[in-house]
Amino acid sequence: MTTFEPEKIRNVGIISHSGAGKTSLAESMLYDSKTVNRRGTVEEGNTVMDFDPEEIKRTMSISTSIASCEWKGHKINILDTPGDQNFVPDTLLCMDVMDAALVIISAVSGIKVQTEKVWSWACDRKLARVIFINKMDNDRASYETTFGQINAVFKQKTLKFTLPIGSGPGFTGVVDLLHMKAYIYEKDGEGSFKEEEIPDNLLKWAEKERREVVESVAETDEELLGKYLENNTLEKDDLFKGLRKAVIAGDVVPVLCGSATQNIVIRKTLDTIINFFPSPLDVSARTGVDDKGVEVKVAPDPEGPAVAQVFKTIADPYAGKLSLFRVYSGSVSSDSNLYNISKGQKEHVGSLVSLQGKKQTQIEKATLGDIVAVAKLKSVMTGDTLADQKTKVVLNKTVVPVPVISYAVEAKSKADDEKITTSLRRLEEEDPTLRVEMDKQTNELIVSGMGQVHIEVTMHKLKEKFGLDVTIKPPRIAYKETIRGKAKGHGRLKKQSGGRGQFADCKIELEPTDNGAEFEFVNAIVGGAIPRQFIPGVEKGVKEVMSAGVLAGYNVTNCKVTLYDGQFHDVDSSELAFKIAASMAFKEAFMQCSPVLLEPVMEMEIVAPGECVGDVVSDLNKRRGRVLGVGAMGGQQRVKARVPMSEILSYAPDLRSITGGRGQFTMHFAAYEDVPPHLTQKIIDESKNSDSE
Incomplete structure (x- = not known):
């Protein structure tokens, strides 16, 4: 494969809500650039980008896929991102390596929730953007309605680059406003077209929109404005240079329209990418910290020291781990040595590969800005910085979104208990939005993710990749037991019926700790009532009961x-006997100390449209939540609340229902609080029933 200079590279993410046509557009781009000789479809499950069995089965992307194509002397690295709410956080993590975004909007369904979300992320990262209004061939397509929605929702200066000729089944092509020509496409899906003069019925509209493009570009630059005022137009070179500068700066957003499945306006889209999107040399320096913790900038210098960052990991049970990275300074060659600066370990880079979905092509060198992959790096994880030995900088990485739903996972076969944890850790390496941990209190293996479907897909991957069958269920709540009063307890063990028996007698006083400590043991024995060697047995007996629980097993x-x-x-006493007596004394005292159950309470932050806040707060109240405050956050409202964990195990789908998919939330553990008395007995009964099964 040809090695491209940085100015000839474009790193473009295709972003949108699920179902807008991202994968179909990527497929047509690969086909028109002659990267592939057959154009697959999502429905047939044979596209380059959606190759995972779960993606094929569900006919949607669940992870960002990468492929590159060559177009007019340029290399375009295409990142086809997921748009479903369960997987869209992967889009956020992969935005670190994008320089620009192609935003796909269906002319049928318009802007959906996840499109707003990824648009916001792209704006935050100052990515250059172009909008592609897709599905113009659908009989319910409406260009004007969709364009109006774009301006109303995004509130960004948009410029029409194309106008549709016809709509629905009558959609035959576009008017190109940059060249003021009409392009009529063949119906064979090959992307071929004929150049014609603009139809008379569209000429006035085209002239009006063309003036809007020229005037808007002129207004972004004083020199161009002077030329425009003098000549009432701009030469093509000035127009294109001004457009490129304005697009890269985010001052304007071009809008194209076409059909990904019919291969209409795909080549124009490729032209737009290479003409108006930034190269790696045009983007800002990356931020990181040096070995002293001081913030530093890594400039995009082709001659600088090698600096790269891993943004994605693909786990394969047979081939091992594949690390995908982007070069931010210098270059990286095959069969070279780099250092994992994040871990402080040396790594050997074997064969570099360029990706076409799941297909790998070996390359000798990755230049500045390129996106490549390498297998079997030992210490490297997603987010790690790779560099030469002298470079002591760790690049900043995007904070992984907090999971919103959790399940306990059990292997159907006990023989797989150890393997299941190892395999889930492998999947966790591949998917940073997945969290795997052992709950020490409930002794359950907990898997947390971004939604119900995310968890289901993970379980299917366990079976497909590692041959493991599992069951999932809601996790047990890690309740705790404590006391509010003070009492004494007496434990006496006496088994003396011939031969050596067992004897121990101990008296304890039980009360709450006054410093918040989990446990405090005081030996107040005087006069040798209990010999010193038996005291540890008393403490062990108490600790064992505390671990097992008294009220409900918590x-x-x-x-x-x-x-x-x-x-x-003298003969019958032992440490074991005193351990048993101590447990008896503790249980007796505990039940006289006004025992209570404690439940974990989470602090939540919910962001939702203002019109939904009343319903959100009402729902929180039904969940025994305490609203701490409501305030504005951008164009939305933020609700802070504390809610018992047991009430929000399935909150993610409920919030989506309440807010029409426009709400989101984060949460973290806040404190343990008393369970209300009317619920305590129910929890105790459920625990006893569970133990008896």
């Missing part, structure tokens, strides 16, 4: 135990 916390008296037998 850990006991915040207890101070004072051992103040007891008896022993």
Whole structure:
């Protein structure tokens, strides 16, 4: 494969809501650039980008796929991103390597929730943007309605680059406003077209929109404005240079229209990418920190030291780990050595490969700005910085979104218990939005993700990639038990019926700790009532009961135990006997100390449209939540609240229903609080029933 200089590289993400036609557009781009000789379809499951079995089955992207194509002397790295709410966070993580975004909007369904979200992310990252109004061949397509919605929702200066000729089944081509020509496409899907003069019925509209393009570009630059005022127009070179500068700066957003499945306006889209999107040399320096923690900038210098960052990991049970990275300074060659600056370990870079979906092509060198992959790097994880030994900089990485739903996972076969944890860790490397952890209190393996479908897909991957069958269920809530009062307890063990028996007698006082400590043990024995060697047995007995629970089988916390008296037998007493007696004493005292159950309470931050806030707050109240405050956040409202964890295990789909998919939330553990008395007995009964099964 040809090595391209940085000024000839374009890194473009295709972003939108699921179903807008991102993968179909990418497929047509690969076909028209002669990267592939057959154009696949999402419905047939044979596209370059959607190659995962789950993607084929669900006919949607679940992870960002990458392919490159050559177009008129340029290399375009295409990132086809997921748009479903369960997987769109992967789009956010991959935006780090994009320099520009092609935003796809259906002329039928218009702007949907996830399109607004990814648009916002692209704006935050100052990505150059072009909008492609897709599905113009659909019989319900409406160009003007869609364009009006774009201006109303995005509130950005947009410029029409094309006007549709016809609509629905009558959509035959476009008027190109940059060249003031009409292009009529063949119906064979090959992307071929005939250049014609603009139809009379569209000429006035075209002239009006052309003036809008020229005037808008002139207004972005004083020199161009002077030329425009003098000549009442701009020469093509000045227009194109001004457009490129304005698009890269985000001052204007061009709008194209066409059909990805019918291969209409795809070549024009490729032209737009190479003419108006930035090269890696046009983008800002990357920010990081040096070995002293000082912020530094890594400029896009082709002659500088090698600096790259891994933005995605693909786990394969047979081939091992594939690390995808972008070069931000210098270049990286095959069969070379780099350092994982994030981990402080040396790494050998074997064969570099360029990706075409799942297909890999070996290359010798990755220049500045290029996106490539390498297999079997030992210490490297997503987000790590690779560089030469002298470069002591770790590039900043995007914060991974917090999971919103969790399940307990169990292997159907006990023989797979150990393998399931290892395999999930492999999938966690591949998917940073997945979280795998062992809950030490409930002893459950917990998998957390971005939604129900995200978890389901992960479980299918466990089976497909690692041959593991599992079951999932809502996680047990890690309740705790504690006391609010003070009492004494007496435990006496006496088994003396011939031969050596067992004898131990101990008296304790139980009360809450006054410093918030989980456990405090005080030995107040005087006069040798209990010999010193048996004291550890008393403490062990207490700790074992606290671990097992008294009320409902949950850990006991915040207890101070004072051992103040007891008896022993010279022959029959032992540490084990005192451990048993201590557990008896603790249980007796515990039930007299006004015991209560504690539940984990989460602090939540919900962001939703203003018109939905009333319903959000009402729903939180039904979940025993306490609203801490409501305030403006951009164009939306932010609600802060504390809600018991047991009430929000399935909050993600409920919030989507309440807000029409426009709400989002984050949460973290806040504190343990008393379970209301009317719920305590229900939890105790459920725990006993669970133990008896």
